Amino acid sequence: MTTSSPIVVLDSGLGGLTVVRALRAALPGEDILYFGDTARLPYGSKTAATVMTFVYQIISYLLVYEPKHVVIACNTATALALNAVRPMFPRLSISGVIGPGAKAAVAAAGAKRVPVIGVIATEATVRSRAYVRAICHRRNHARLLLRPTPLLVPLIEEGRSDSDPVLLLALEQYLAPFREKGIDVLVLGCTHYPILRNVIGQILGPQVKVIDSAEQCAQDVARRLAAKRLVHHTMPTGKEGIGGLKTFVTDDPARFRRLAPRFLGTDLETPTWVSPDELYDPRPAVSVHLSVPA
Numbered sequence: 001m002t003t004s005s006p007i008v009v010l011d012s013g014l015g016g017l018t019v020v021r022a023l024r025a026a027l028p029g030e031d032i033l034y035f036g037d038t039a040r041l042p043y044g045s046k047t048a049a050t051v052m053t054f055v056y057q058i059i060s061y062l063l064v065y066e067p068k069h070v071v072i073a074c075n076t077a078t079a080l081a082l083n084a085v086r087p088m089f090p091r092l093s094i095s096g097v098i099g100p101g102a103k104a105a106v107a108a109a110g111a112k113r114v115p116v117i118g119v120i121a122t123e124a125t126v127r128s129r130a131y132v133r134a135i136c137h138r139r140n141h142a143r144l145l146l147r148p149t150p151l152l153v154p155l156i157e158e159g160r161s162d163s164d165p166v167l168l169l170a171l172e173q174y175l176a177p178f179r180e181k182g183i184d185v186l187v188l189g190c191t192h193y194p195i196l197r198n199v200i201g202q203i204l205g206p207q208v209k210v211i212d213s214a215e216q217c218a219q220d221v222a223r224r225l226a227a228k229r230l231v232h233h234t235m236p237t238g239k240e241g242i243g244g245l246k247t248f249v250t251d252d253p254a255r256f257r258r259l260a261p262r263f264l265g266t267d268l269e270t271p272t273w274v275s276p277d278e279l280y281d282p283r284p285a286v287s288v289h290l291s292v293p294a
Contacts, residue, residue: 003232005068006031007221010058012041013157014256015192016073017263019097022218023071024242027225029232031243033065039251039276042153044122044190048080051124055081056088057279062248063092068230071221072096075189075213076122079130093224098125100220101187101213102134108185108209109142116143118178121189123148131189145181149174149190156192159259162199171196175203187211195262247271250279 007023009016013036020034035058037043043051055077059070070092072078078096086094109115119131126148135144151170160167178186186208188194194212201210225231232243245268249256253271260268 001066001068001230003068003230004031005066005230006033008033008035008059008062008065008067008070009073010035010037010055010062010070010077011072011074011191012037012043012054012077013153013192014038014259014263015153015156015190016071017260018191018194018212018214019071019073019217020245021263021265022212022215023221024245026218026222027231027243029243031232032245033062033067034245034247035062035274036247036249036256036271038249038256041157042122043074043076043080044124044150044153046076046124048084048124048128051077052081052084054279055085059085059089059092059094061274061279063089068093069221069225070094071217073191073214073217075101075130075191076124076128079125079128093228095217095220095224097191097213097217098130098134098189100216101189101211102131103138104211104216105135105185105187106138106142108211109139112184114141114143115185116145116181116183117185117187118145118147118181118183119187119189120147120149120152120174120178120193122153123150125189131187145178145183146189147174147177152196153190153192156195157259159262162196167196168199171199171203175200178208179204183208185209185211188213191217192263248274250274250276 078098082096105117126146155167191214194214249271253273257270
């Protein structure tokens with residue numbers, strides 16, 4: 001791999017495009033390959049073994065592009081698969097979103113003796129307790145409140161705006177316990193949620209610091225590439241600029257293209273369709289070991 005090798009970003013659907021958006025701001029010269037597993041979403045209701053298999057298949061499919069780094073831009077996949085797939089690709093740099101988000105949450109809590117840190121995420125991410133381990137690994141004294149918010153991803157994937165009454169009702173009910181407990185920090189533990197950051201901040205009030213896991217993930221990738229001297233600063237023409245973006249999906253490319261601008265902030269070309277059958281791998285199941293994601 002070289003500085004001009006691409007960064008791979010993978011997710012169950014559209015949410016990981018918030019990471020792509022943050023990466024393009026932090027590393028504008030990089031070429032990015034994005035894979036949205038739209039035929040098999042949501043990941044949040046699936047088992048660890050299933051999610052690990054999906055992530056393994058996607059990375060294997062994209063190895064032909066010789067990526068210099070892979071971002072698992074999905075909190076559920078980070079929680080359930082990151083530590084399992086890393087040994088399967090020992091020569092490949094792979095990171096996720098939970099570690100950077102937890103680090104930022106601890107920093108945002110400041111010097112308060114026992115801060116109250118909340119996390120909203122999918123059912124699988126909450127059940128994995130990955131955020132609990134990642135935050136406690138960095139700070140012993142903190143109260144943690146985690147709540148699954150299973151309706152948010154489907155509502156966002158439907159294309160509902162943050163002024164939609166159904167979405168607002170769901171947010172009000174999900175966030176009420178955090179408001180009652182007087183939390184200091186809220187981690188958006190799903191890469192779909194940053195597009196709701198403003199309305200979430202309005203519901204909780206200005207005293208609550210809201211952590212965008214997508215933004216923190218991008219900053220983490222920038223540090224990793226800089227440490228390895230793999231940052232690509234210029235375009236092939238020799239001019240500073242925005243690198244290329246190629247997208248892949250496993251279902252309904254037209255719908256993905258229509259909804260993508262809300263997450264990415266700009267239009268994109270129609271994604272390449274990849275049949276899930278092309279991802280199938282007959283390897284025997286691999287046992288999954290859960291620990292603190294980096």
